[in-house]
Every structure is written in structure tokens, then in C-alpha cells.
Amino acid sequence: MPSGNKLLPTIAALATALLASASLAQAQTYPDKPIRVLNAFAAGTASDVIPRIILEKAASLLGPKASFVFENLPGAGGNNGTAQGLRRDPDGYTIIATAIGPLSINKILFKSLPYDPETDLEPITPSAQLSNVVVVSNKSGITSLKQLIEQTKANPDKFTYSSVGPGSSQHLGAVLFSQLTGSQMRHLPYRVTGQLVTDLVTGEVPLSFQNITNVKEQFTAGNLKILAIGAKARHPALPTVPTSAEAGLPELITSAWFAFVAPKGTPKPIVDKLNGAIVAALKDKEIVAKLNNFGADPMPMAPGEFKTFIGSEVVRWRDIIKKAGLPQM
Numbered sequence: 001m002p003s004g005n006k007l008l009p010t011i012a013a014l015a016t017a018l019l020a021s022a023s024l025a026q027a028q029t030y031p032d033k034p035i036r037v038l039n040a041f042a043a044g045t046a047s048d049v050i051p052r053i054i055l056e057k058a059a060s061l062l063g064p065k066a067s068f069v070f071e072n073l074p075g076a077g078g079n080n081g082t083a084q085g086l087r088r089d090p091d092g093y094t095i096i097a098t099a100i101g102p103l104s105i106n107k108i109l110f111k112s113l114p115y116d117p118e119t120d121l122e123p124i125t126p127s128a129q130l131s132n133v134v135v136v137s138n139k140s141g142i143t144s145l146k147q148l149i150e151q152t153k154a155n156p157d158k159f160t161y162s163s164v165g166p167g168s169s170q171h172l173g174a175v176l177f178s179q180l181t182g183s184q185m186r187h188l189p190y191r192v193t194g195q196l197v198t199d200l201v202t203g204e205v206p207l208s209f210q211n212i213t214n215v216k217e218q219f220t221a222g223n224l225k226i227l228a229i230g231a232k233a234r235h236p237a238l239p240t241v242p243t244s245a246e247a248g249l250p251e252l253i254t255s256a257w258f259a260f261v262a263p264k265g266t267p268k269p270i271v272d273k274l275n276g277a278i279v280a281a282l283k284d285k286e287i288v289a290k291l292n293n294f295g296a297d298p299m300p301m302a303p304g305e306f307k308t309f310i311g312s313e314v315v316r317w318r319d320i321i322k323k324a325g326l327p328q329m
Contacts, residue, residue: 027269030092034067038088039097040081042074046213046294050128050258051097053290057281062273070097076110077167077329078102082261083114086121090265095124095274099258100169104313108321109167111328118314122262123306125275126299127282128291129257130211131231132173133241135224139203145227145247148207152183159185161207162196164214167329172317173209173230173254175324180251200224211256212237212295230254236292257299259306275303 037055041047048070055068073081078101085096103117115121136142142151152159163170166189178185188205190196193214199205200215201223208215216237218224228247229235244252260278262271281287282298291298301309 027092027267027273030270030273031062031066033065033093034069035092036088036094037068037070037097038081038085038094039070039072040074040078040085040099040102041072041097043072046130046211046256046296047078047097047099047258048072050291050294050296051260053294054127054278054281054287057284057287058274058277061277061280066277077106077165079106079110079113086115086261086263088263090122090263090267092262092266092270092274095260095262096121097127097258097260100256100313101167103259103261103310105167105169105172105317105321107314108318109326109329118307118311120264122264122266122271123303123310124260124262124271125278125282125301125303125306126257126259126309127278128296129255129299130213130296131229131235131255132170132209132211133215133229133238134177134227134244134252135200135208135210135215135219136227137200137203137206138223138225140206140225142206142227143225145242145244145249148227149181149183149249152178152185153181156184157186159183159207160188160205161185161209162188162190162200162205163209164193164196165189165191166326169254169256170209170211172320173252175326176254176320177209177249177252179320179323180249209254216295228252235295235297237295271303 039048059066059068073084078099082096082098082102085094088094107113107117134145142148161174197214197218200208201218215224219226226241228244229241230244230252234243244250279300282300288298
């Protein structure tokens with residue numbers, strides 16, 4: 001008869017197998033009630049609209065009982081809602097709609113984050129990304145990225161640029177631009193995006209680094225000039241706008257991305273089932289068209305790939321932020 005010590009590995013293996021079997025059985029009937037989506041940002045923002053577009057389609061792919069109920073918990077750059085969501089029961093009936101800040105940038109920028117985005121969650125998949133563009137007021141007289149680089153370098157600390165706030169992807173896109181070009185500019189953060197765009201149109205502020213959604217309408221109306229998009233390919237919403245590489249600065253790749261994650265310990269079969277439905281939604285032609293019209297691009301990944309991506313984004317922005325000497329919040 002096996003000794004007690006020899007039985008321990010067998011018992012542990014049996015317990016693991018039973019847990020895996022239970023999780024798989026749970027996933028087969030999942031979901032049998034509404035899934036709560038805690039959104040880390042305010043209603044009506046891109047961070048809110050994009051998940052709703054995607055999950056409406058994903059619900060139809062998950063089964064007849066599937067539905068998503070949204071709750072917005074904005075604050076602290078997305079940290080508040082993300083943290084609260086990660087504290088919920090890991091039963092698959094709470095997921096978090098969050099973004100680049102809470103999942104990478106804020107780990108570097110905030111002195112104290114109530115969670116670690118690399119270890120304290122279950123990645124499901126990124127949802128979409130909004131590439132940032134370099135945009136100038138018509139009154140600036142600047143017509144190309146090359147001209148902007150020349151003028152910002154020739155006039156250190158004379159150019160003011162706007163963003164939606166410190167630590168945003170737009171702000172850090174400008175920081176990256178400065179590092180790549182050796183230019184020095186003054187940052188003017190805004191709380192209200194509408195006022196930012198108005199001041200850009202009137203020439204109150206000559207320059208901004210913005211995602212497509214915020215400036216697309218005024219650009220289409222001819223009230224603003226977009227010099228380049230910080231992406232590797234042109235965007236269907238802005239077919240005439242050159243990429244950063246075409247404009248002469250290929251390293252200027254910058255975007256805001258959004259994602260779905262679950263509380264740590266959510267069973268893998270459920271995470272995989274959610275991933276499958278959301279990724280399928282992101283490949284649906286109608287959803288792709290809606291996202292493209294909004295200025296976004298689908299960004300599907302497998303959970304493991306997404307976990308690696310989060311780690312790479314933390315490293316990327318850590319290097320940029322530390323090089324710039326940005327203060328922690």
C-alpha cells in the first residue's frame with residue numbers, strides 16, 4: 001500500500017483533474033444569466049462606445065441566454081473601475097472593459113496602483129485600437145510633418161500642444177514625438193475634449209496629438225490639418241492621411257487600445273469561451289465596418305498572446321516615461 005507521502009501527488013493530481021472537469025462543465029452551460037461589464041471610463045466616451053458595439057454582437061454568439069449589462073465606474077485614469085472589477089467574484093459573470101492606461105501606462109505613472117496588470121487579472125482579449133494622429137490648426141501654417149519637426153526644433157518651448165490629459169496615449173504620443181525629433185514643446189492638458197478641438201480650430205492652440213475620433217469631423221470639414229497617423233498603415237476613415245513612415249517619422253507609432261479582462265481566478269474554459277465569442281465578433285464584417293467608421297481597428301488576440309502584449313506595453317511605456325522624466329501621480 002502506498003505511503004502517505006506517495007499518495008499526496010496522486011491526490012493533488014486528482015483534485016486538479018476534478019476542478020478542471022467542473023470548470024469545463026460550467027463553461028458548457030455558460031452563460032445562463034446576464035454578464036456584468038464594469039467599464040473603467042465614463043459613458044459616451046470611445047472607451048464606452050467601442051465595447052458596447054462589440055459585445056452586442058458577442059452576446060448573439062455566446063448563446064440564447066447571453067447578455068451584457070454595463071456599469072460605468074470612471075475615475076483615476078481608469079484605475080478605479082478596473083480595480084473594483086478585479087475584486088469581484090471570478091465566476092465569469094463579471095468582466096472589465098478597460099484600456100491602455102490601467103493595463104500598462106498607469107503601472108509606471110502612478111505611485112500606487114491597487115493591482116498589478118501583469119499578474120492580478122485574467123486577460124481575455126484586446127478589443128480595438130484608436131490610432132493617434134498629429135493634427136494642427138489651419139492657422140498654424142504648417143502643412144507637413146517635416147515642417148512641424150523643423151519648426152519645433154528651431155523654436156524650443158515655443159510650441160504648445162494639447163492632449164486629453166497627463167498620461168493619456170495622446171500625451172505620451174507627443175512625448176514620443178519629442179524624443180524622436182529632439183524637439184521641446186509645452187503640454188496643455190484639457191478635461192473636456194470638445195473645448196480642446198474648438199481651441200485647435202480657432203488656433204488658440206496650434207498642435208495636438210489626438211485619436212481619430214476626436215478630430216475626424218473637423219478634419220473632414222476642412223477646419224483642421226492632419227499631418228500623419230501614428231500607425232503602420234493608412235486608415236479607412238482617413239484614406240488621404242499619410243502614415244508616420246510616409247511622412248518621414250516611422251518610429252512614431254502610437255494609439256489608444258481597449259480591452260476586456262476578468263478577475264483573477266476566472267476559470268480558463270470560461271475565459272476561452274468569452275475570447276472565442278469576442279474574437280468572432282471582431283472578425284464580423286459589420287462590426288469591422290462600424291469600428292472603422294468610428295476610427296478604430298479590431299485588435300483580436302488569444303488570452304496568452306494578450307498577456308504577453310500587456311507585458312511588452314509596460315516595458316515600452318516605462319522606457320519612454322522614464323526617459324522623459326515624467327513625475328508620478
